[in-house]
Amino acid sequence: MKNILVGINSKYVHTNLAIRYLKKYIEENSNEKIKIYESSINNNIQKIIRDVVEYEPDNIFFSVYIWNVEMVFKITKELKKILPNKRIILGGPEVSYNPDEILEKNIEIDGILIGEGENVLLNFLTKDIKDVKGVYYREDNKIKFNGFEPLIENLDIIPFPYDDEELEDVHKIVYYESSRGCPFNCSYCMSSIDKSVRYFSLERTKKDLKKFIDIGTRLVKFVDRTFNLNKDRYMEIWKFLLENYRENITFHFEINANIFDDEVLEFLKKVPRKLFQFEIGVQTTNPSTMKAINRNNNLDKLFHNVTFINKNIHLHLDLIAGLPFEDYETFGKSFDYVYKTKCEMIQLGFLKMLKGTQMKDEGEKYSYKYLDFPPYEILSNEFISYKDICRLKDIEEVLDFYYNSQKFLKSVDFVVENFFESPFKFFESIGDFYKERGYLEVAHKEVAIFNNFVEYYEKMNFPKKEEFLEYLKFDYLFMGKPGFYPAWIEENKDKELHKNIIEKMSFRSTREAHKLTELEKFSININTKEREDINIFFDYSGEETKYHIIKIEE
Structure with missing residues (x-):
């Protein structure tokens, strides 16, 4: 057949x-x-x-x-x-x-x-x-x-799922599991249905991971619902990956950062940047909500652990809007908590009423209204209105532009610190601006998102525009070698200094040097935030942009 x-x-x-x-x-x-x-x-x-x-x-x-x-x-x-x-x-x-x-x-x-x-x-x-x-x-x-089939106890009898040629495709994300099941009981999650946790053996897991490393797979995402359950086990896997380190490969894990101890944190300091990527489900910081969904985050410990490792571990922190007892204001507090960790990505999700979950069964209890078709997403409940859910949707979109893109780090911080009581209030404000202008209805090129930020700043009539534009100019140049300068950037170049710098570097030609570098004068020291005339040299020759501040001597 x-x-x-x-x-x-x-x-x-x-x-x-x-x-x-x-x-x-x-x-x-x-x-x-x-x-x-x-x-x-x-x-x-x-x-x-x-x-x-x-x-x-x-x-x-x-x-x-x-x-x-x-x-x-x-x-x-x-x-x-x-x-x-x-x-x-x-x-x-x-x-x-x-x-x-x-x-x-x-x-x-x-x-x-x-x-x-x-x-x-x-x-x-x-x-x-x-x-x-x-x-x-x-x-x-x-x-x-005829009844249920028993679970497989020895997972090692299941063959490795991929052919070699699949692993060579650098354009694909490869998914992998070293365990099945989850011991936690989060009320919104289907993984909570299977409380048992079964593991592939360490020997088998290492053998599989070595295949990814040897073949040259770019991104391996573990689908283990909580990877770091058994410390001896996960530390041995991480040490194995570190011992067999190869550049240009990333392993993504869903983890519970609450349970890291000092030994784990010290180990993670040794991990090369980009080798590990962590997804951490914060979901909420509201105590009543955590209790209702069967989660217990130690927020002080979580914040400490996340900020300790975020220098070399790429971090995605998750929030879920629409949980019980979480209204618009308390969600804003959860957002601010996550924002202050300075993680690379804030994943703002919306509760889905999934079949088989405790949350689905409790829908009437909290007056949930949700889509009757996939993705079964919340429309409202007794704590949050449909109007507020829509506003959070707008915030989600501008959050991708001005935070998750990692392209506005200096300029957004300047605006938040100077004109808003909290990060959430800024994203709420610029989300409203995008909505009013109709900008949420159209796709935007990168430069348009920068231009929109300038338009927003002017519309809000904020002071210190000259300072803002300096930070925004830095973000624009840090993003990559510009094909052109937008109208709001005033070019101010020291061509002789630029020439002297690139002559000392190992470029194949002057043309290549100019293609892969930029030098621009600034009136603010981007690092100290002090008013100071400086030059900043941008080097785009590596995988990530590097910059060097050169003080102008009087």
Whole structure:
């Protein structure tokens, strides 16, 4: 029989780890062959349908998630018209919590696999359906279920999911897991449903990671729900990665920064910049909210740990708007807390009422209103209005422009420190400006976002404009060699000094030197924030811009 696993990702750069595990496991444990077909939600539905049909499969398996579920249901309806006698089977988190309802409403679906998929799919392909657990299926016009398939205790029996050529693709994000399950009980999260935690052995994990390192994979994202649960284990993995360090590879981990001790912090100081990237779920700083969602952040310790490691560890800190007891004002306080850590990225998310979670069950308790279709995002609850949610959406967008881009570090700090009582109030203000001007409705080139900032400053009638423009000019030049100068920059160059500097550097030619450097006069020392006439030399020849301040002697 011909089998095909279909993964429709949210972006081209993503890879579907689940279908790769399934393929490898099936082919190692049976005579069945199974093809992987991968696409994205941005691709044409008819193209996907044609590609699947041309393979002439007997069984079509879809990996279903919140981002692709609507597309999958459209595709399956059309596929059944073309292939009426072929089986269409769904699996994945978006169809695992109401399989009876899905089968009743969608007659083109022949079955739904639930739970951990490796053994369920293997048995489905190699046994009589009556002997297979973990499958909802139709028989005699009735929906049948034979019970749940036990979890795999020894995860090492699952083969490594990737082929070598996949790992060589520098344009793709590679996902990897060293454990399954999560011991925490966050009420909004589907991972809290499986409380047990199972690990791949350290020997197996090191062997897998060495493949990524040797082949030259650029970004490996661990999907372990909380990577740093077992200190002895995660420290051994991190030491292994440090011992086998290679430039241009990054490992991304979701961690709980509350539980780092001094030994861990000291170790992390040794980690080369860009080798590790941490995603830390703060979610809220409101005590009542933390209690309601079953989280317990020690905020002082968390702040200390995050600020201690953020010099060489790329940090993403997450917030969730719309949680119980979190109103607009308290969310602003959570935002300010995260902003002051100076992490590289603030991920401002909005609560999703996911099937199977405690939060979904408690929706009526807090008067939740939310989208009835994916992504099931909150519209309002008794603590926050729809209007405030929309305002936070605007803040999310300008936050990407003026913070997460890391292109406005000096100029935004200047504005916040001089004219706002808190960072949140600044992003609220500039979000309102973008909304009023209609700038949220259009795409912007990089220079336009700088120009909009100048327009915003002038509209607010803030004083110290000359100082602001100096900081903004630094941010603009630090971003990269400018193709041109916007109107608000007054060029002020010492060409003779620039020539003397580049003559002492090891560029192949004067042309290359000018292409990869810039020299500009400033009236403010960017580092000390003191009024002082200086030159700043920008060097763009490396992976990151470097700058050097040259004081002008009177």
